[in-house]
Amino acid sequence: MSSKPVSDTTDPGNWPERYRALAQDARNPLLKEFYEAGCVAPDTPLADVPMVALDFETTGLDPSQHSIVSVGMVPFSLNGIQLGAARHWVVRPKLPLHQASVEIHGITHADIAHAPDLSEILEWIFDLLKGRVPVVHYRNIERQFMDVALKWRLGEGIQFPVLDTMAIEAHIYPERHPSRWQRLLGKRPISIRLSDSRSRYGLPHYAAHNALIDAIATAELLQAQIHHHFSPQTPIRELWL
Amino acid sequence: MQAELIDIRNHLANFPPFDEMSEELLDRVVSSIEVEYFRAGSPILEFGSPNHWLYYIRSGAVEIFRRSGELYNRITEGDIFGQFGLLMHQKVRFPAKALEDTLVYRIPEETFRFLFEADDNFADFVEVEDKSRLRSALSRREKSNELMTSRVTRLISREPISAPCTVRLQEAARIMTDHGVSALLLMEDHGDHPRLKGIITDRDLRTRAVTEALPSETPVCEIMSEDLITIRASAFIFEAMLTMLHNNVHHLPVMDKREVRGVIALADIVKYESQSSLYLVSNIYHQQDVAGLKKVSRDVPDSFVRMVNEDANSHMVGSAMAGIGRSFTQRLLELGEEKLGPPPVPYCFMALGSMARDEQLVVTDQDNAMILDDSFVPDEHDDYFRALAKFVSDGLAECGYSYCTGDIMATNQKWRQPLSVWKQYFTDWIENPKAEALLNSNIFFDLDGIYGKTDFAEELKTLVAEKASNSQRFLTMLARNALNRTPPIGFFRSFVLEEGGQQRKTFNLKRRGTAPLSDLIRVHALACGSRAQNSFERLKAIGKTKLILDDDLGNLRDALEFIAIVRIRHQALAIEEGREPDNNVRPEDLSPFERSHLKDAFQVVSNAQKFLRFRYNAGVGRNVQ
Numbered sequence: 012m013s014s015k016p017v018s019d020t021t022d023p024g025n026w027p028e029r030y031r032a033l034a035q036d037a038r039n040p041l042l043k044e045f046y047e048a049g050c051v052a053p054d055t056p057l058a059d060v061p062m063v064a065l066d067f068e069t070t071g072l073d074p075s076q077h078s079i080v081s082v083g084m085v086p087f088s089l090n091g092i093q094l095g096a097a098r099h100w101v102v103r104p105k106l107p108l109h110q111a112s113v114e115i116h117g118i119t120h121a122d123i124a125h126a127p128d129l130s131e132i133l134e135w136i137f138d139l140l141k142g143r144v145p146v147v148h149y150r151n152i153e154r155q156f157m158d159v160a161l162k163w164r165l166g167e168g169i170q171f172p173v174l175d176t177m178a179i180e181a182h183i184y185p186e187r188h189p190s191r192w193q194r195l196l197g198k199r200p201i202s203i204r205l206s207d208s209r210s211r212y213g214l215p216h217y218a219a220h221n222a223l224i225d226a227i228a229t230a231e232l233l234q235a236q237i238h239h240h241f242s243p244q245t246p247i248r249e250l251w252l
Numbered sequence: 253m254q255a256e257l258i259d260i261r262n263h264l265a266n267f268p269p270f271d272e273m274s275e276e277l278l279d280r281v282v283s284s285i286e287v288e289y290f291r292a293g294s295p296i297l298e299f300g301s302p303n304h305w306l307y308y309i310r311s312g313a314v315e316i317f318r319r320s321g322e323l324y325n326r327i328t329e330g331d332i333f334g335q336f337g338l339l340m341h342q343k344v345r346f347p348a349k350a351l352e353d354t355l356v357y358r359i360p361e362e363t364f365r366f367l368f369e370a371d372d373n374f375a376d377f378v379e380v381e382d383k384s385r386l387r388s389a390l391s392r393r394e395k396s397n398e399l400m401t402s403r404v405t406r407l408i409s410r411e412p413i414s415a416p417c418t419v420r421l422q423e424a425a426r427i428m429t430d431h432g433v434s435a436l437l438l439m440e441d442h443g444d445h446p447r448l449k450g451i452i453t454d455r456d457l458r459t460r461a462v463t464e465a466l467p468s469e470t471p472v473c474e475i476m477s478e479d480l481i482t483i484r485a486s487a488f489i490f491e492a493m494l495t496m497l498h499n500n501v502h503h504l505p506v507m508d509k510r511e512v513r514g515v516i517a518l519a520d521i522v523k524y525e526s527q528s529s530l531y532l533v534s535n536i537y538h539q540q541d542v543a544g545l546k547k548v549s550r551d552v553p554d555s556f557v558r559m560v561n562e563d564a565n566s567h568m569v570g571s572a573m574a575g576i577g578r579s580f581t582q583r584l585l586e587l588g589e590e591k592l593g594p595p596p597v598p599y600c601f602m603a604l605g606s607m608a609r610d611e612q613l614v615v616t617d618q619d620n621a622m623i624l625d626d627s628f629v630p631d632e633h634d635d636y637f638r639a640l641a642k643f644v645s646d647g648l649a650e651c652g653y654s655y656c657t658g659d660i661m662a663t664n665q666k667w668r669q670p671l672s673v674w675k676q677y678f679t680d681w682i683e684n685p686k687a688e689a690l691l692n693s694n695i696f697f698d699l700d701g702i703y704g705k706t707d708f709a710e711e712l713k714t715l716v717a718e719k720a721s722n723s724q725r726f727l728t729m730l731a732r733n734a735l736n737r738t739p740p741i742g743f744f745r746s747f748v749l750e751e752g753g754q755q756r757k758t759f760n761l762k763r764r765g766t767a768p769l770s771d772l773i774r775v776h777a778l779a780c781g782s783r784a785q786n787s788f789e790r791l792k793a794i795g796k797t798k799l800i801l802d803d804d805l806g807n808l809r810d811a812l813e814f815i816a817i818v819r820i821r822h823q824a825l826a827i828e829e830g831r832e833p834d835n836n837v838r839p840e841d842l843s844p845f846e847r848s849h850l851k852d853a854f855q856v857v858s859n860a861q862k863f864l865r866f867r868y869n870a871g872v873g874r875n876v877q
Contacts, residue, residue: 083256091286091358099256213353214289215311223256227287231355234289 017182017250026050026172026251039165041137048141050172053248057237058089060247062174063143064230065153066222070104072152074159078104079129083222084139087146087230089243098135099223101126105163130164140171148205148229150175150252172251176232179250180208183240208232212239253279260285260357263310267330269377277371284363290350297348303337305358306378312354313744315753317347323753325851326351326744335378338364404492404506405485407521408514412505414439417449417476421461422468424452435503435515438476448512450476453503482507483516490568493521497533497575498610500582536579541587542647545580549651552576553827556614560824566816567788570611577607577653578702581620584647585703588640595640596633597625600701600708604660608700609770610786611816614823615833618645618653619660619695621667623708628670637668660695671708675715682719685726691733697774698785713783720778724868727779731868734771735861739764742851743839761822762835765815765850769857772864773808776800779868787812804860811856818846 027050034046051060063086071077085097103126147153150173158168180203181187187201202208205228206216212235217224237243241250253261261282264270270278286305290296290312297303299319307314313328324346327333337344338361367374413431415424417438428436435453439446452472460466460475481499483492485508492504502518518534532548532555539545555576559569585601604619606612622637641662649655662668669677681693697716701709720726740748740759747755773787773794782793788809795805822841823833839847865871 087287091288094253094257094260094285094287095283097254097257099254212289213292213312214355217259219256219259221256223254224259231287231289235291235353238289238291238294 017179018248018252025053027052029170033170038167041133042161042165042167042169045137045141045169051144051247053251054246056244057241057247057250058243060088061143062087062146062230062233063139064092064146064226064233065140066147066226066229067153067156068222069152069156074155077156079156079160080104080123081222082129082132082136083224083226084136085223085226085230086139086143087234089234089237092227092230092234094227096139097223097227098139099221100132100135102129102132103127128164129160133164144174144247144251145171146174146176146229146233148175148208148225148232149177174233174247174250175252176205176208176229176236177203178252179233179236179240183236205229205232209235212236253283257282263330264308264357269371269374272373273367273371277367281359281363281367284360285357286360288356288358290354290356292350292352292354295347295349296354296356297334297337297344297346299344299347301344302342303334303344304342304361305334306332306338306361306364307334307348308332308357308359310355310357312356313351314354314356315349315351317349319345319347323741323749323751325742326749326753328745332378335364339379402489403485404483404487404489404504404516405513407489407492407516408506409520410514412437412512412514414446414448414512415472416440416446417471417473419472420468421457421466421470421472421475424472425457428454428457433515434517434519436472437505437512437515438472445510447510448480448482448505448507449473450478451480451503451505451515452476455502480505484508485513489521490564492516494568494571494575494610496521497572498578500533500575500579502534533576533579536576536583539583542584542650545583545647546650549580552652553614553833557824557827560820566813566820567610567786569820570606570609570613570816571786573614573616574603574607574610574612577612577616578603580648580651580653581644582703584644585640587647588643591643592636592639595704596636597627598705599624599637600705601644601662601703602709603700603702605695605698607702608698608785611766611770613820614827615835616653617656618648619656620645620662621660621696621699622662622669623674623701623705623712624668624670625705625708626670626672634665634668638663638665641668658692658695671711674708674712678712678715679719682716682723682726685723685729687729687732690726690729691736694730694733694771694774697730697778698770700785713785716778717781717783721781727775728868728870730778731772731775731864731870734768734775735865735870737763737768737771738861739768739854739857741858742854743842743847746838746840748839758836758838760835761815761819761837765854765857766812766819768861769808769812769815772857772860773812775864775868800863804863807856808860811853811860814849814853815857818842818850 030046030050034043037043037046063084066083067079068081069077069079079102081099081101083099086093101122103123145153154171154173162168184201184203187203189198189200205225209228209232210216212232214231214235217228237245261278264278264281270281296307296314309327309329309331311329313326314333315323316325316327316333318324333346333348336346342361368378413427413433414437415427417440424436435451437448438450438452440449450473452475456475456477461470466475481495481501482505483495485506495504496502496518504516506513506516532551535548536545539548556569556573559572581601581603589595600623602621602623604621606616607619622641624637645655645661645663655661660667681690699709699712738751740750742749744755747757748759749755770787773790776794776799777784777790780794780797780799782790784790784793791805791809794800795802819835822837826833842850
């Protein structure tokens with residue numbers, strides 16, 4: 012078990028307090044309600060944390076230039092991922108679909124022609140986010156795209172803690188990039204991409220690639236990481252970012 | 253269900269009982285699933301704790317234990333567990349532990365109950381004990397073979413042609429020619445109704461009447477065959493086939509109580525099953541020397557493969573192969589007698605082991621013995637019988653029946669003895685049983701006279717039937733020997749799973765499957781005083797005494813049939829692929845269907861061995877290995 016927390020700041024952020032302050036400032040009723048639903052205390056054991064895995068497919072990597080094209084979400088806890096409550100939406104991007112990304116996530120122009128704008132599904136997204144800690148694989152996508160998308164549509168952004176399975180992998184394999192000397196000896200770098208990380212925990216390979224399957228895959232990965240490197244009793248403050 | 257979850261639905265749809273489920277129900281299942289990860293070594297279900305979920309393994313492997321902590325099964329991707337607890341008071345009956353890092357899909361009790369009501373296939377799968385699943389697997393197989401589903405009456409194409417048994421040869425021949433039949437039934441007056449007395453065939457006319465130049469005035473009753481072998485009208489065609497093979501007759505009167513409904517001939521069945529084993533048998537009798545027999549013997553593997561491909565059951569295949577083996581032996585004895593002259597004293601040639609049980613396959617060695625008349629004088633007569641035994645044994649070896657490595661053959665003087673000596677042998681074995689001696693003489697308790705004075709063999713069967721059931725010590729030792737070989741627990745990936753958790757690459761389907769079964773069936777049959785030799789017949793005899801419950805008997809029959817048929821198929825496949833057939837099976841050679849039902853069958857064998865140990869008090873001490 013890794014004893015060092017993933018959160019490396021001395022003050023990992025008192026998120027419940029920040030939520031209360033943000034609720035005061037929020038103007039949009041959906042956002043206000045989201046913050047008012049609160050956030051678990053930093054000392055809450057992982058076993059007691061309601062979570063929601065979140066995955067976006069986007070037209071590119073830069074939130075200021077690219078847009079979200081689909082959203083996958085599934086609520087879960089350490090002992091169960093509820094497939095029945097899983098949701099997936101295709102949304103209309105603000106910017107034209109980039110040919111390269113079309114190939115990645117298989118969403119085509121025809122799919123998005125009649126898709127809603129993100130603003131039309133925000134109510135459902137917040138329904139799943141409320142009271143849960145979001146879990147993502149690579150926080151720079153989901154958190155930043157969400158923030159930018161809301162600023163664009165509501166005139167105000169969003170903040171929330173995340174459990175980042177990619178950051179956890181990076182934390183567990185700090186020396187994943189072999190030195191030149193090690194490389195000469197045949198040592199290969201350890202990949203912390205979602206599918207490579209999963210295979211280290213004996214998790215199955217998913218043929219399909221969409222925001223919902225990736226969200227489920229992320230939730231499964233977090234369960235595996237907790238069982239292998241932490242414990243159900245580990246307080247969430249050691250992991251959230 | 254969200255369409256994006258199709259990956260998960262497709263996974264379920266690859267494995268029973270979800271593979272036959274409607275898409276609508278599957279969607280419902282997927283929507284109810286909770287996914288959970290277990291690290292290798294962590295407990296999933298603990299005995300006696302409440303359980304409200306059915307578990308489905310998406311990836312990884314799980315070990316299931318008995319209450320006692322003994323390993324019950326090792327299961328993997330696509331397998332389910334937890335169903336017994338759900339069906340029984342929602343308490344865990346079989347604890348489960350993750351053997352590897354494992355991802356499970358949990359299906360809640362509510363959905364489980366709904367599926368149980370809405371989908372019969374699902375209900376059967378999760379509810380039925382392993383054994384009933386085995387039964388339905390077998391019955392599905394047997395439906396496909398016409399020989400096993402059609403009655404002999406279907407082969408009767410005309411009214412029976414008969415004549416009073418007082419007619420003369422010439423008249424009989426004329427009637428047969430006029431009606432174009434190859435057999436004539438001969439009737440005797442009996443009150444109002446004439447009764448079947450005998451039969452005469454065109455072969456009889458040729459061999460008995462013509463070659464011996466009998467006058468055409470001779471009454472037909474002088475050469476007709478009496479003590480008729482007949483078959484009941486309700487019998488299936490394969491039973492008629494087995495009867496012909498076993499008794500080496502080519503015509504069978506079909507009887508409805510005392511009434512003759514018709515006659516079926518070998519040719520009628522051959523037409524049904526072209527190139528059958530019966531055809532091969534008739535060919536054996538046409539051979540004039542060992543070289544000819546050797547040539548015919550090359551067709552035996554083909555005949556075997558054909559029967560298997562026509563979905564014959566193991567009883568059919570085993571009897572047909574034994575019938576072929578008997579025919580080779582009988583013909584060799586005829587040729588031997590032609591060469592050496594008539595025997596100086598009467599004798600009986602006896603088959604032992606699988607041939608006597610009618611459970612022979614293609615890979616087999618010869619196990620035989622000779623019972624000589626008590627007037628036998630070694631110095632005067634043994635040269636003849638030694639020569640005859642050698643002629644037969646060498647001939648059989650030429651025809652592919654290799655010499656017995658344990659030297660249980662009539663060529664061994666010990667096994668070429670007068671009836672009185674044989675009686676002493678059996679009396680000793682039964683009344684003064686010694687474990688090791690018994691291990692070697694096991695094979696003699698499957699015996700059948702196949703040539704000459706078969707009455708001698710019948711006398712031995714009677715002696716065994718009477719004495720064995722009265723000797724508790726004998727039964728106990730026999731039972732202990734029958735427990736020396738145990739079945740594996742099942743399979744895990746490409747391995748055979750042994751008790752205690754060891755894994756092996758291959759296993760011997762005879763030593764670990766059919767042999768332990770026929771061993772334990774033999775013990776019960778002897779305890780019941782049964783004279784039957786065939787394992788299925790023995791099971792019937794055991795059933796009449798109520799020594800074993802009907803349900804358990806049915807399970808034993810199914811297990812024997814299934815293991816035997818897998819073994820048979822395995823050998824047939826080897827022959828078709830030009831490999832040497834054997835009994836060693838690798839789990840990867842088995843279909844998922846075979847693996848799952850073999851596991852069920854092994855379970856039946858294992859339980860039956862436990863009962864055997866208890867019933868004959870064979871638990872204490874151990875016989876030699």
